[in-house]
Amino acid sequence: MNSADISRSITISPRDQHFAFSTIKERDWLGGDPFRSLVFNGLSITFPAGERFFIRSVKAFRGDIRNETLQSQAGAFMAQEAMHTREHVRYNQRLEEHGCRASMLHEETEARFEWAQTRYSDIEHLAATCALEHFTAILAEELLSKPDLLADARREYRDIWLWHAIEESEHKGVAFDVYQEVMQGKGYWLRVRTMLIVTVLFLQHMGRIFTVLLQDIGQNRSMSARLRLNWALWGKPGLFRKVMLNWAAYFKPGFHPWDHDNRTKLKEAEQFLVYAA
Template identity: 45%
Template sequence: MNAISKSMVLEPRNEHFHFKTAERDWHGGDPVKTIIFNAFSIMFPEGEKFFIDSVRNFQKQIDDPVLKKQIKGFIGQEAVHTREHIEYNKQLDLQGYSATKLDAGIKKRMDWVRRNLNKNRQLATTCALEHFTAMMSDLMMSDPAYLDGADSNYQKVWLWHAMEEAEHKGVAFDTLKAVTKNKDYFLRCRSMLISTVLFNYFILSHITVMLKDRGLSRSPKVWWQVAKFLFGKPGLYRRMALPWLSYFKPSFHPWDHDNRSKVARTEQHVLGDGQAYA
């Protein structure tokens, strides 16, 4: 654990968001931007259950009282995220999307990982995927362009999720360090490479299916808009490239990037006065 990681106090914020079926294109009336975010939401219920399980596998082996407390906070935060994204995804079904079918695909993959990878590899997979959520969270907290024009309720659920992902971004990583006695470098690098391929395969699959659900999947213009959002402007994936590469530094730690001020600003926006968060 580095100095910042040791200082983090993790308390789940038991927020309840109210999703409405009528808000089909909640991102400023833009179905493409909406579907991109919806594609990520599909990943969370089963993904975060897996994250909880992979860290909980080692909970009793951790001696550090700070990390033990952080693991408890991590599990609490991820459990609330799971609950809220289940509700979010229920609305996707009601809006005519194949959310339940896509969720089943994620569950099948996570169950395969549980059966076929040892607990260290499961935890390393969680570390890799937590780095993805940390990178995306930092971008959403940094640049209003990602959620400009979005319905306020959906904007808040994404920012609430982002700030808590940022807060606990070091927990799985510190747990892996502890249980492998810092002999984790090749394990976490291999897991990141595999997780990157699979994560993006599922995201692209979700986008494709949901565009098809809307009758938009054959439109070159629509796919250009998808590419522009991810790789052009605002460029979600383009701007994640360097932070992704940083994971492969032998000395890497998630808190090498100190974004506590962004978390505090975002919390004020989501739970406080509602003013601009960046």
């Protein structure tokens, strides 16, 4: 079975989960480590604006999808992303209650996506969605294949990241398949050019978010704190390093998100989440 066939065979199941963040008193929920917690918190801040952008980008081409399976998958993709948005809004509200300027950073993120929405065409929005979905798919794969990354996390936070990773993996081919269908297989140069632009903007914006979050925990002036954060990002566990190591696969002319078949990991993680619920 080739990658495109695997993509069409996947059942995308929106799971309407709710997480009890209001019960958590600790700010540093990941093993008491402020820097590992901060990495995930920074990513969470970007999700509501990003996932609304993804929904709009795919929805713009719903009428152009001729394949019935892909049409159904696109609807499930949007449902999953809407639920992710809702839960990460609640997650980020809890960050605000812990003294992090999550609302301000969300507004800045929203402004970036709104700028892109008015500046570029619908097909460029979809290409950007494909690029960002590649980042989330790689991050999801790390979380699903390395359970020790969240082993000492508070249960509510561990579960939202596991839930999110399962669904991001499940729908990782949808935006790409919509793009391929709309472009009739001729969109390679737009796809890779967009990835280069998105990568620069993503890393720049995450740098801004991490700087503010360090300020919020009173660590921005500490060289030691910056080194510890960079170690969490690029050393160990090195989430950004691992993402960037797999980033280059996107530039292969015949690339498809399901070239990396992680269906077994999905089943294992789904079972773990059910038992942990």
